[in-house]
Amino acid sequence: MQITSQTGMLGLIGHPVAHSKSPDMMNCACRELGLPFVYLAFDIDPQELGQAVEGMKALKFRGFNVTIPHKVAVMDYLDELDESAKEIGAVNTVVENSGKWVGHNTDGIGYLRSLTEEIAVQLDQQRVVMLGAGGAARAVGFALATAGVERITVANRTLAKAEQLANHLAKWVKTEAIKLDEAQSHIAKATLLINTTSVGMHPNTDQLPIPADWLHAKLIVSDLIYHPRETDLLAAAKALGAKTHNGMGMLVHQAAEAFTLWMGQRPPVQQMKKVLEAALTASD
Numbered sequence: 001m002q003i004t005s006q007t008g009m010l011g012l013i014g015h016p017v018a019h020s021k022s023p024d025m026m027n028c029a030c031r032e033l034g035l036p037f038v039y040l041a042f043d044i045d046p047q048e049l050g051q052a053v054e055g056m057k058a059l060k061f062r063g064f065n066v067t068i069p070h071k072v073a074v075m076d077y078l079d080e081l082d083e084s085a086k087e088i089g090a091v092n093t094v095v096e097n098s099g100k101w102v103g104h105n106t107d108g109i110g111y112l113r114s115l116t117e118e119i120a121v122q123l124d125q126q127r128v129v130m131l132g133a134g135g136a137a138r139a140v141g142f143a144l145a146t147a148g149v150e151r152i153t154v155a156n157r158t159l160a161k162a163e164q165l166a167n168h169l170a171k172w173v174k175t176e177a178i179k180l181d182e183a184q185s186h187i188a189k190a191t192l193l194i195n196t197t198s199v200g201m202h203p204n205t206d207q208l209p210i211p212a213d214w215l216h217a218k219l220i221v222s223d224l225i226y227h228p229r230e231t232d233l234l235a236a237a238k239a240l241g242a243k244t245h246n247g248m249g250m251l252v253h254q255a256a257e258a259f260t261l262w263m264g265q266r267p268p269v270q271q272m273k274k275v276l277e278a279a280l281t282a283s284d
């Protein structure tokens with residue numbers, strides 16, 4: 001695609017950002033749809049966040065993504081937050097709307113779209129055990145709770161954080177909070193197990209967040225990790241005959257939702273997936 005004086009701007013701010021595959025996916029989407037936009041990644045120090053956001057406003061970006069460590073701090077520089085950003089307490093997508101800069105969070109809806117696309121799942125019948133209670137768990141928990149799952153058990157190493165998230169999600173769904181090492185009997189009764197912790201992520205790929213013998217064949221086992229594509233948790237679940245779901249789809253769909261907010265049209269998700277797969281393989 002030719003870059004001209006008419007080319008519009010999109011981007012990502014984070015620290016670091018060199019590993020990000022968002023530019024690969026977003027530029028692929030712009031190319032495929034023939035939209036005259038470029039998407040660049042910017043490594044922004046936390047003390048320069050305000051200046052960076054003001055600069056993007058002045059340069060008339062259509063919008064931008066936000067990643068670690070700026071997802072919470074960026075809210076100070078925005079005019080409005082949508083419901084997802086308010087409830088999750090973090091922003092991953094900023095959209096310019098009639099001169100106002102609005103924060104959204106597409107992580108939860110991205111997760112949900114990926115899960116329902118890959119697995120025939122009846123959401124209202126899901127008894128969910130979610131491992132972890134950090135930022136990713138807040139996004140996924142909000143999406144599942146508002147989509148009407150039957151119950152959510154938050155299992156976390158630090159019980160106080162599990163309690164805090166379970167109390168928040170109780171606005172929409174039956175919840176309970178337990179310690180991670182007490183999750184066995186809850187998993188035995190669950191239909192959907194989701195790992196939102198970083199346990200099992202590259203380079204510590206030989207770790208599992210729970211003992212493999214707590215899994216069973218009737219579970220859907222979902223892991224937000226995409227590096228590696230198949231964690232040891234997913235491999236153990238697959239060996240038992242359980243359905244499995246990895247973090248690749250969430251990565252693509254949170255990007256697709258952000259793109260739709262900026263452009264008012266859905267991007268070619270399958271093409272973005274191919275580009276992501278190639279980019280991840282190249283950096284393995």
Ligand code: ATR
Pocket residue numbers: 131132133134135136137156157158161180196197198199209
């Ligand atoms: P993210 O934004 O990726 O969710 P986070 O907000 O730092 O990251 O949350 C990390 C989650 O993984 C937390 O639930 C954390 O448990 P604690 O609240 O007890 O810290 C969990 N986690 C990280 N390392 C873990 C480990 N080795 N064992 C169990 N849980 C772990």
